[in-house]
Amino acid sequence: MNEWAAKDPISNFKEFLQEKNILTEEIDNEYINEIKVEIDENLQLAFEEEVVISSTSEELNDVYQEFEFQHFEENYETENIRFIDAIAEGLKQSMQKHEDLVLMGQDIADYGGVFKITENSLTDFGKDRVRNTPICESGIVATAMGLSINGVKSMVEMQFADFVSSGFNPIVNYLAKIHYRWNQQADVVIRMPCGAGVQAGPFHSQTNEAWFTKTPGLKVVYPAFPKDAKGLLNTAFNDPNPVLFFEHKALYRSIRQEVPTNYYTIPFGKAAFLQEGNEVSIVTYGAAVHWAMEALLEFPNLSVDLIDLRTLQPLDIETVFNSVKKTGRVLIINEDSIFGSIASDIAAQIAEECFEYLDAPIKRLGSMETPIPFTKNLEDQYLPKNRINEKLKELMAY
Amino acid sequence: MKPATTEFTTIKYPDTKLSDSTLLKLYRGMLKPRLIEEKMLILLRQGRISKWFSGIGQEAISIGVTMAMQEDEYILPMHRNLGVFTAREIPLYRLFSQWQGKANGFTKGRDRSFHFGTQEYKIVGMISHLGPQLGVADGIALAHKLKNENKLTAVFTGEGGTSEGDFHEALNIASVWDLPVLFCVENNGYGLSTPTTEQYRCKNIMDRGIGYGMEAHQIDGNNILEVFTKVSEIAESVRKNPRPVLLEFITFRMRGHEEASGTKYVPQD
Numbered sequence A: 001m002n003e004w005a006a007k008d009p010i011s012n013f014k015e016f017l018q019e020k021n022i023l024t025e026e027i028d029n030e031y032i033n034e035i036k037v038e039i040d041e042n043l044q045l046a047f048e049e050e051v052v053i054s055s056t057s058e059e060l061n062d063v064y065q066e067f068e069f070q071h072f073e074e075n076y077e078t079e080n081i082r083f084i085d086a087i088a089e090g091l092k093q094s095m096q097k098h099e100d101l102v103l104m105g106q107d108i109a110d111y112g113g114v115f116k117i118t119e120n121s122l123t124d125f126g127k128d129r130v131r132n133t134p135i136c137e138s139g140i141v142a143t144a145m146g147l148s149i150n151g152v153k154s155m156v157e158m159q160f161a162d163f164v165s166s167g168f169n170p171i172v173n174y175l176a177k178i179h180y181r182w183n184q185q186a187d188v189v190i191r192m193p194c195g196a197g198v199q200a201g202p203f204h205s206q207t208n209e210a211w212f213t214k215t216p217g218l219k220v221v222y223p224a225f226p227k228d229a230k231g232l233l234n235t236a237f238n239d240p241n242p243v244l245f246f247e248h249k250a251l252y253r254s255i256r257q258e259v260p261t262n263y264y265t266i267p268f269g270k271a272a273f274l275q276e277g278n279e280v281s282i283v284t285y286g287a288a289v290h291w292a293m294e295a296l297l298e299f300p301n302l303s304v305d306l307i308d309l310r311t312l313q314p315l316d317i318e319t320v321f322n323s324v325k326k327t328g329r330v331l332i333i334n335e336d337s338i339f340g341s342i343a344s345d346i347a348a349q350i351a352e353e354c355f356e357y358l359d360a361p362i363k364r365l366g367s368m369e370t371p372i373p374f375t376k377n378l379e380d381q382y383l384p385k386n387r388i389n390e391k392l393k394e395l396m397a398y
Numbered sequence B: 001m002k003p004a005t006t007e008f009t010t011i012k013y014p015d016t017k018l019s020d021s022t023l024l025k026l027y028r029g030m031l032k033p034r035l036i037e038e039k040m041l042i043l044l045r046q047g048r049i050s051k052w053f054s055g056i057g058q059e060a061i062s063i064g065v066t067m068a069m070q071e072d073e074y075i076l077p078m079h080r081n082l083g084v085f086t087a088r089e090i091p092l093y094r095l096f097s098q099w100q101g102k103a104n105g106f107t108k109g110r111d112r113s114f115h116f117g118t119q120e121y122k123i124v125g126m127i128s129h130l131g132p133q134l135g136v137a138d139g140i141a142l143a144h145k146l147k148n149e150n151k152l153t154a155v156f157t158g159e160g161g162t163s164e165g166d167f168h169e170a171l172n173i174a175s176v177w178d179l180p181v182l183f184c185v186e187n188n189g190y191g192l193s194t195p196t197t198e199q200y201r202c203k204n205i206m207d208r209g210i211g212y213g214m215e216a217h218q219i220d221g222n223n224i225l226e227v228f229t230k231v232s233e234i235a236e237s238v239r240k241n242p243r244p245v246l247l248e249f250i251t252f253r254m255r256g257h258e259e260a261s262g263t264k265y266v267p268q269d
Helices: A002-006 A009-019 A025-048 A056-061 A083-097 A121-125 A137-149 A161-175 A178-182 A226-238 A287-296 A317-327 A342-357 A376-382 A385-397 B020-045 B059-068 B082-087 B092-099 B132-146 B165-176 B205-211 B224-240
Strands: A078-082 A102-105 A130-132 A154-157 A188-194 A219-221 A243-248 A256-260 A272-275 A280-284 A304-308 A311-313 A330-337 A363-367 B153-158 B181-187 B215-220 B245-250
Touching: A009 B020, A009 B059, A009 B224, A025 B020, A025 B092, A078 A083, A083 A121, A083 A226, A083 A243, A083 A256, A102 A137, A121 A130, A137 A154, A137 A161, A137 A188, A137 B132, A137 B165, A161 A188, A161 B132, A188 A226, A219 A226, A226 A243, A226 A256, A272 A287, A280 A287, A280 A317, A280 A385, A287 A304, A287 A330, A287 A385, A304 A317, A317 A330, A317 A342, A330 A342, A330 A385, A342 A363, A363 A385, A376 A385, B020 B059, B020 B082, B020 B224, B059 B082, B059 B181, B059 B224, B082 B092, B132 B153, B132 B165, B132 B181, B165 B181, B181 B224, B205 B215, B205 B245, B215 B224, B224 B245
Parallel strands: A102 A130, A102 A154, A154 A188, A188 A243, A219 A243, A280 A304, A280 A330, A330 A363, B153 B181, B181 B245, B215 B245
Antiparallel strands: A078 A256, A219 A311, A272 A304
16 A cells, blocks of 8 residues: 555656646635636535426337338338348348448358358448347447447347347347437347247247346347338338347248348337237237237137237337237236247236236236247247147136 | 645656647646545535545646547546546536536436536546456447547556456457557556556556557556646557557555545555
């Protein structure tokens, strides 16, 4: 301590300046007095200032940067393309629309990404805007944050959504909280190839959207169809808030749809009806939407409201409530294991808001409470897909 | 303010061509955060403020680095870099208001102490996890590079922060992308109470530069003239030839991690 006290940067420099006759005791005292007056005056101002008062609505409003959705209409020209092609098309059109948008991810440049979504991006947009990164999720998410602070929009591709855990800290603590803290936007889209059903084992199969819906400040999108995927991805790039964009890998090459060829947008927070009926509501999203549609083939006479949530934050809970109030029965399906899942939270909200309309207990269906197994038999057993019929019968029999 | 014993006085100031007014500006620049801190310690003892992270003894680094930067270049300070905030001439009442959680601060009472950023003064404060801001500096620097602006970004961490994975990731990214970032490590010998021998085993933090293929310098962090002239020189060179540079500032903090923790873990001699 004594040795370092002797190395005090200020007293030593003062002595040095005095020896050189640059600083006099007089000037020094003048500095000290000026600064002390400045401190006292400013402290006075701060002490006199009222304690901060805010309303709950003001607090909630500042969690996200204000974003006015701009609707770009779909044109009539369509093409029958796969889910993965729709993502690639949205990405390309957004790159054209936002001339500063930068893509970052592992192996996304020359190699085109492990799913080939950015296959032609390097040729189309050059290596400044299409950037291979080292293997470091946390550092790259933080880099995306820095780009946004300095006015540049970016996308981070997680090679697999599972790996986001290595970048979890900056997402939930930096991107999610920065607007509320000091009014700075985090204009970042994080693409999340996720989901099971492809025999990829515990670290390439997770659907971890609930890790993020738990954290205020993030938007979470989870489309089930090519057309929605493209329109929602375009909106994600227009929205200045951090967006986690989930893409189910099993849908990439298995689901096709007529998709408008032009640049169009779909608003966040609007669920879609795939079927309308009045006996039961089925609420779901992602790959589970397709499982539900398949299961319903076994119930040709059942009149069902089938709701695809499409975005989880913002969540179109009003549509769910209205449907449940009409049907009186509801089954919520998600691919994630059920404890602490989206389905559980929606069930809780329905219980609070629609209790008097219910003719049967709310049913939730999700995966088993285990890690995701590799081999097909085990994975099939893990996933809720083959339990939908049974659950639905149970619900209708009540 | 003159130290009690002078025989340890070892700061050798280099010959510089700096004008008298610049020298005085550096001196006054260091004096201001010191006097603010002394006032804060009094208020703390009076119970009028709740918490304080002292940077006493480390002023030369904040002031030297900030004055070597251009006004529109981003700085990402830590909680001991009051000098960065005062050198950027943030009105003091706004800082005091911020620390008291009031509306004239920068976070509407939502975050405390130095945990804020301001585009107005091109300062991006830390989050408590220390590490992420190093990568944020990479992003800011990348944006400058993509916009063809010859600007650099300075980011601070302590020797404790270098143990985090984010330190490695950020330096590695900056290195492979040739990002104009000054990684300023203030080595004050203690991460809260943990001495450097329990923090890392390389001889110098600077030596890590080799592992990243990155230029690195060790600077006497208590010598304002060495800090200011060396950083000015490096900054000018980085603006012309964008690249990351690792700077290890050797220093010491005279007070505890925060005022409640004291300094019992530091030997008196």
